[in-house]
Amino acid sequence: MARANYGIDAPNVIRTMGLLTLGLIGGGLVLQAVSRTGSGTARLGVTLLWPGASFAVTALLMLVSSRFGKQRARDRLLDRLALRGDETVLDVGCGHGLLLLGAAKRLPRGNAVGIDLWSQADQHANRAAATIANAVAEGVSDRVTVRDGDMRQLPLEDASVDVVVSSLAIHNVPSAAERASSIREIARVVRPGGRVAILDIAHVGDYARELRKAGFIVEHNGITPWIFPPTRELVARRPE
Numbered sequence: 746m747a748r749a750n751y752g753i754d755a756p757n758v759i760r761t762m763g764l765l766t767l768g769l770i771g772g773g774l775v776l777q778a779v780s781r782t783g784s785g786t787a788r789l790g791v792t793l794l795w796p797g798a799s800f801a802v803t804a805l806l807m808l809v810s811s812r813f814g815k816q817r818a819r820d821r822l823l824d825r826l827a828l829r830g831d832e833t834v835l836d837v838g839c840g841h842g843l844l845l846l847g848a849a850k851r852l853p854r855g856n857a858v859g860i861d862l863w864s865q866a867d868q869h870a871n872r873a874a875a876t877i878a879n880a881v882a883e884g885v886s887d888r889v890t891v892r893d894g895d896m897r898q899l900p901l902e903d904a905s906v907d908v909v910v911s912s913l914a915i916h917n918v919p920s921a922a923e924r925a926s927s928i929r930e931i932a933r934v935v936r937p938g939g940r941v942a943i944l945d946i947a948h949v950g951d952y953a954r955e956l957r958k959a960g961f962i963v964e965h966n967g968i969t970p971w972i973f974p975p976t977r978e979l980v981a982r983r984p985e
């Protein structure tokens with residue numbers, strides 16, 4: 746059976762860094778090869794190697810995060826939730842289903858719903874069919890539903906889910922006002938006593954503030970060590 750593939754995040758950024766690496770390191774080596782040792786041109790060649798190397802390291806760290814680190818960060822976040830196994834979990838911006846399917850594996854008597862608008866810039870080869878194929882590969886397709894939707898206007902009833910999770914998705918909403926309304930939407934669909942668990946590379950303080958405004962108690966706001974760029978994890982509870 747095929748293995749699940751959780752996709753590469755920000756593929757355009759990684760591609761651009763790869764091209765910059767090739768250009769800078771290639772250009773630096775050519776300048777050194779064609780110029781006299783110690784000349785200004787040779788020194789320029791050496792200087793170009795440094796930014797080239799830093800783009801290479803950054804692109805590599807992002808690739809390793811997408812392939813391996815995110816799975817560790819997922820497990821750590823889901824461990825914090827200590828699910829009973831009968832909940833309904835919503836993954837907002839589920840992409841290939843990293844949190845969606847990780848949660849579904851912990852829900853033998855529950856179900857997991859993923860919503861996404863399938864941006865190709867945010868994740869390579871992003872589409873509902875790939876997420877469903879991953880659910881089959883992980884053996885959880887009987888309790889997973891994938892829907893088209895926008896987090897700024899979630900297609901769900903008020904107080905209809907036990908837990909909302911979201912990984913590296915909310916920062917993709919371009920304006921602060923729209924990110925705030927996404928968090929209000931997330932708060933709206935969580936039942937009293939339910940929880941929200943978010944991983945993101947930016948704006949996590951704003952999410953915490955918006956959740957507090959919606960009456961949630963922030964239980965955890967810290968760094969996860971497994972993802973590059975540096976990523977925070979946030980867990981909040983809606984009081985009964």
Ligand SMILES: C[S@@+](CC[C@H](N)C(=O)[O-])C[C@H]1O[C@@H](n2cnc3c(N)ncnc32)[C@H](O)[C@@H]1O
Nearest residue numbers: 838839840861862863864867895896912914917
């Ligand atoms: C970097 S990917 C992360 C996907 C997945 N959560 C993961 O960690 O592998 C960001 C996801 O957010 C989705 N997304 C971006 N804006 C969205 C919006 N307004 N509503 C729903 N999903 C959105 C993208 O389509 C993409 O699947």
